[in-house]
Amino acid sequence: MQNRVVMLVDLDYFFAQCEERRNPSIKDKPVVVCVYSGRSEDSGAVSTANYIARKYGVKSGISIFLAKRKLKDQDAVFLPLNRDFYEQISDEIMEILRSHADLFEQVGIDEAYLDVSQKVKGSFEEAEELAKKIKGEVKTEQELTCSIGVGPNKLIAKIASSVQKPDGLTVVKPEQVESFLSQLPVNRLIGVGRKTTEKMRDLGISTVGDLAKYDVRKLNEVFGENLGTYFHNASVGTDDEPVQERGEAGSISRISTLKKDTKDLETILEKVNPLCDDVHERLTQRGLNFKTVGIVAVMTDLSIHSRSRTFETPTNKLDAFKETARELFEKFLEDSELEVRRVGVKVSNLVEQETQRQITDFVGT
Ligand code: TTP
Ligand code: MG
Numbered sequence: 001m002q003n004r005v006v007m008l009v010d011l012d013y014f015f016a017q018c019e020e021r022r023n024p025s026i027k028d029k030p031v032v033v034c035v036y037s038g039r040s041e042d043s044g045a046v047s048t049a050n051y052i053a054r055k056y057g058v059k060s061g062i063s064i065f066l067a068k069r070k071l072k073d074q075d076a077v078f079l080p081l082n083r084d085f086y087e088q089i090s091d092e093i094m095e096i097l098r099s100h101a102d103l104f105e106q107v108g109i110d111e112a113y114l115d116v117s118q119k120v121k122g123s124f125e126e127a128e129e130l131a132k133k134i135k136g137e138v139k140t141e142q143e144l145t146c147s148i149g150v151g152p153n154k155l156i157a158k159i160a161s162s163v164q165k166p167d168g169l170t171v172v173k174p175e176q177v178e179s180f181l182s183q184l185p186v187n188r189l190i191g192v193g194r195k196t197t198e199k200m201r202d203l204g205i206s207t208v209g210d211l212a213k214y215d216v217r218k219l220n221e222v223f224g225e226n227l228g229t230y231f232h233n234a235s236v237g238t239d240d241e242p243v244q245e246r247g248e249a250g251s252i253s254r255i256s257t258l259k260k261d262t263k264d265l266e267t268i269l270e271k272v273n274p275l276c277d278d279v280h281e282r283l284t285q286r287g288l289n290f291k292t293v294g295i296v297a298v299m300t301d302l303s304i305h306s307r308s309r310t311f312e313t314p315t316n317k318l319d320a321f322k323e324t325a326r327e328l329f330e331k332f333l334e335d336s337e338l339e340v341r342r343v344g345v346k347v348s349n350l351v352e353q354e355t356q357r358q359i360t361d362f363v364g365t
Pocket of ligand 1: 011012046109166
């Protein structure tokens with residue numbers, strides 16, 4: 001049987017890297033992206049930080065107050081979250097990633113699994129070349145770095161993606177799984193948090209290798225059968241979870257730059273309508289209906305604005321898509337002072353078409 005080859009692509013310090021992209025002058029400074037709670041000037045938490053800031057101990061989840069203290073002698077940049085902007089970049093990168101995968105599963109705003117078994121004909125050497133190519137495309141087309149883990153399943157790919165960061169590439173072939181895993185601390189396995197780590201330490205288990213050698217029946221006694229079996233399988237690198245599309249959570253989008261900055265609706269729609277055709281075609285290929293239509297406008301000052309409308313029931317009608325995009329742009333332009341530079345459309349809240357669902361149900365059982 002052919003090798004399964006799975007990749008996990010994780011964008012590096014994603015929100016902060018997006019900020020660096022649009023303002024390269026901050027690149028050599030500590031950059032901290034913050035979620036301000038609005039209660040007082042510095043109340044809130046750190047969303048993420050670039051690797052320079054991380055050297056000073058700044059990381060996701062700590063308070064802005066603490067981050068400022070850690071960086072008090074540095075020329076650091078603190079920025080508020082711009083989620084629309086990050087989502088737009090994420091959508092465009094996910095399209096690149098999807099185009100290289102046999103099966104694709106986005107698992108977060110900056111993370112996706114790619115099953116590339118067919119594409120690389122089961123070869124890990126070819127998978128390594130493909131991973132380099134993907135990193136290159138993300139870099140040249142979107143000016144962002146990512147880290148990729150390649151392995152025989154999702155579990156190994158995920159851990160591999162995290163061992164070299166940022167801008168890393170780690171390939172773990174099936175025959176390397178055991179040595180790769182055995183030295184790692186147990187908390188590198190998904191599902192092994194602080195409490196479990198402590199419990200395992202009491203059992204004399206500190207590395208994944210220790211866990212692999214531990215009697216599975218005893219693990220079941222301590223953690224229950226489901227969890228015990230999971231821990232054992234994970235410790236030896238066994239994982240059969242398929243890479244699968246997450247229809248409902250996904251979205252399909254296209255964005256493009258206008259020939260000339262404008263506020264004219266008809267000029268904008270000349271650009272938007274073919275984008276709708278393109279998105280609709282991909283939607284149809286994937287057998288999906290949409291509930292939400294969104295538009296994006298990047299203005300002359302590079303600020304990003306989005307609007308959306310959600311229908312009661314899912315549809316796949318191109319007319320409804322175009323009409324809604326038109327209305328959203330019309331309304332948006334009325335309220336806007338600046339000219340538009342780039343325009344995008346997006347469908348989200350995706351659900352499988354009924355016929356498609358019956359076929360998959362049938363095949364799946
Ligand atoms: P991660 O991929 O966990 O982190 P990252 O991309 O910033 O850094 P790394 O190089 O280690 O991959 O999360 C992706 C984004 O999600 C991150 O840029 C910001 C956001 N996020 C939060 O807002 N809060 C959090 O606690 C975490 C972990 C992430
Ligand atoms: Mg990341």
